[in-house]
Amino acid sequence: MATLNPIDLSGLNDERLASYVRAQIAEACEKNGFFQVINHGVPVELMDRLKQVGRKFFDLTKDEKLAYAGKPVIGSEGYGSRMVLDETEPKFWREFVELHTLPLSERHYNYWPQQPAEFRETVEKYTAALLDLPQRLLAVISESLGLKPSYLKEALGEPHQNIVFQCYPPCPEPGKTLGLPAHSDVVAITILMQEGDGLEVAAENDTWELVPNHPNAFVVNLADQIEIITNGRYKSANHRAIVNNDRTRRSYVTFYHPAKDQKIFPAPELVDEKVGPVYRELFYIEYLQALAAERFGGKRLVQSFAIDNPLVS
Ligand code: OGA
Ligand code: NI
Numbered sequence: 001m002a003t004l005n006p007i008d009l010s011g012l013n014d015e016r017l018a019s020y021v022r023a024q025i026a027e028a029c030e031k032n033g034f035f036q037v038i039n040h041g042v043p044v045e046l047m048d049r050l051k052q053v054g055r056k057f058f059d060l061t062k063d064e065k066l067a068y069a070g071k072p073v074i075g076s077e078g079y080g081s082r083m084v085l086d087e088t089e090p091k092f093w094r095e096f097v098e099l100h101t102l103p104l105s106e107r108h109y110n111y112w113p114q115q116p117a118e119f120r121e122t123v124e125k126y127t128a129a130l131l132d133l134p135q136r137l138l139a140v141i142s143e144s145l146g147l148k149p150s151y152l153k154e155a156l157g158e159p160h161q162n163i164v165f166q167c168y169p170p171c172p173e174p175g176k177t178l179g180l181p182a183h184s185d186v187v188a189i190t191i192l193m194q195e196g197d198g199l200e201v202a203a204e205n206d207t208w209e210l211v212p213n214h215p216n217a218f219v220v221n222l223a224d225q226i227e228i229i230t231n232g233r234y235k236s237a238n239h240r241a242i243v244n245n246d247r248t249r250r251s252y253v254t255f256y257h258p259a260k261d262q263k264i265f266p267a268p269e270l271v272d273e274k275v276g277p278v279y280r281e282l283f284y285i286e287y288l289q290a291l292a293a294e295r296f297g298g299k300r301l302v303q304s305f306a307i308d309n310p311l312v313s
Contacts, residue, residue: 004209006217010039012136025137026144032237033222034201036214041136042129044216047193049118050126050252056116058095058167058250068113070098078111085173090181093243095167101127102161127163127254134189134256135159137220145230147269155229156188157262166251168198171243179241179249184300185223186291187255192219196249202238211239224287224302225258228279231266236302260285279305 007024011017028035057065070078077099082092097113100106101123113119138156139149168179179198192199199219200208211219227236243249258264265281282305291301 004034004036004211006036006038006214008039009037009041009136012140022140022144025140029141029144029222029234032201033226033234034211034219034237034239035221036211036217036219037133037137038214038217040133040218042133042218046122046126046129047216049122050193051195051250053116053119053122054165054167054250054252057097057113057119057165058248060115064115065095065113068097068111070111077108079113083169083177085171085176091177092180093168093171093177094179094241095169097165098162099123099164100160100162102131102159106160123163126252127161130163130191130254131159131161131256133218134191134220134254137189141222141226141234145233145267145270147267151267152188152226152229155258155262155264155267156225156256157259160257160259162255162257164253164255166241166253168241168243168249168251170245170247172245174243174245177243179243182238182240184227184236184238184302185221185255186225186287186301187223187257188225189256190221190223191254191256192221192251193253194219194249194251196247198241198243198249199251200240200242208240208242223255224300225264225284227302228264228282228305229267231270232278233270236300238300258284260288277307280307 007021009021011021025035065079068079070076070080079097081095084091099112100108135153138152142149142151171177194213197210197213199211201211203209221239222234222236224236226234262284263281264284266277266279271277290304
């Protein structure tokens with residue numbers, strides 16, 4: 001699909017090309033909020049180093065990895081694994097390490113692997129480099145909606161960031177499970193680096209479209225808080241990870257969250273006077289609590305924050 005061809009962000013620095021690049025991003029946001037970017041400003045060498053420390057960590061023995069085990073709840077930190085091949089729902093086939101990186105006060109280094117030795121320094125450098133990209137994209141996305149460039153960044157408040165290292169080992173029966181079940185991300189915007197194919201985004205008629213692995217590209221997706229702030233104009237797309245039976249696939253996912261005490265609400269400029277807002281105002285912490293309580297009964301979580309408005313379908 002054409003929109004998953006990487007968008008070359010170097011064009012943003014060239015006035016003759018910038019409007020074309022901005023239009024490509026706007027088109028992807030209108031369509032499903034999923035796109036890939038190249039020449040994004042993050043050094044390829046740093047991307048490679050992060051993949052290396054990820055690989056080295058997952059190659060440790062189970063006992064070594066369990067030294068960093070987190071509690072098995074959403075929003076927790078540390079190492080975990082979940083492999084489901086029976087009838088249990090939801091399906092998972094993955095190992096992961098989740099770490100909070102921003103604000104600095106939320107770094108809990110006891111969960112940060114000490115092997116390989118360069119793990120901590122590499123993650124610190126990588127995640128520091130992964131702040132400017134989402135903020136540049138938020139500016140382009142704001143403008144594409146007729147908002148001032150700083151609108152979304154300001155609406156999200158002090159950036160909170162976490163990183164999840166995902167590892168999907170080969171599975172003897174890949175058709176019976178999923179690496180990660182279908183979900184939309186609860187955050188504002190997600191920047192994902194993948195090694196190997198396996199990420200799929202929801203497409204028309206209940207089908208799934210593979211997001212092809214492009215070396216050195218990032219996959220970007222809009223998440224639930226952007227859907228709320230844009231009053232549903234831009235959607236946070238469902239996606240999932242599938243597994244295969246012959247190779248390990250890994251991905252490195254950096255999430256850009258609002259501050260927990262940030263009030264999130266539809267931008268007044270995007271609310272139709274007659275129809276009113278589609279989503280209610282909330283503090284982001286409420287959203288995280290709703291996620292932990294999973295009170296959404298099969299619907300997308302964002303729908304439980306929708307206003308029951310007869311004029312909105
Ligand atoms: C996620 C996610 C997909 C992948 O971590 O939220 O959607 O390919 N990951 O790992
Ligand atoms: Ni996701």
